[in-house]
Amino acid sequence: MNRYGTLLRAALVVGAASAALAGCGMMSKANVASFGGTMNAASEVPPNMTRGSGMAEAWLNRDTNVLKYKITYTGLSGPATAAHFHGPAPAGANAGVVLPFSNAASPIEGEATLTPAQAADLSAGKWYANVHTAANPGGEIRGQLLPKM
Structure with missing residues (x-):
């Protein structure tokens, strides 16, 4: 009975270690990159004088190119009339819309498959990320999405 108990414990330890190692392998295969950007009026091109602010967050699965995102904001000059991701452009430059959001009300959440x-x-x-209002049709607040470390 003692020998059986020792063998059983050893088998359980080996099984648990194998499961833990397999789980670690699965985590590394997720390959998800995180991005974020603080949204404000000073980041608009050209800047404006509104007091709105927000946060853009995104997570890209590099294996599937599925992007999940969440944009929150407050303090705009009025209701958001549109919101979307623009690109490609560095901070300080403008670009066209690459991913429109179906709803501009905060919080904006969704996902899309990227090329x-x-x-x-x-x-x-x-x-x-850019949020537009009637008072600022070119964009009221903007946040450059930068990789999080």
Whole structure:
């Protein structure tokens, strides 16, 4: 009975260690990159004088190119009339819309599958989130999406 108990414990320890190692392998295969950007009026091109602020967050699964995002904001001059990701452009430059959001009300949450070129631009820090209002149709607040370390 003692020998059986020792063998059983050893088998359980080996099984648990194998499961833990397999779990670690699965975590590394997730390959998710995180991005974030503080949104404000000073980041707009050209800047404006509104007091709105917000946060843009995004997570890209590099294996599938599925992007999940969340944008929150407050203090705009009025209701948001549109919101979307723009790119490719570095901070201080403007670009066209690459991913419109179906709803501009905060919080904005969603997901989309990116092309390889879009994923590369996002990863290079060339995407930004923009929220527009009637008072600022070109954009009231903007946040450059930069990789989080």
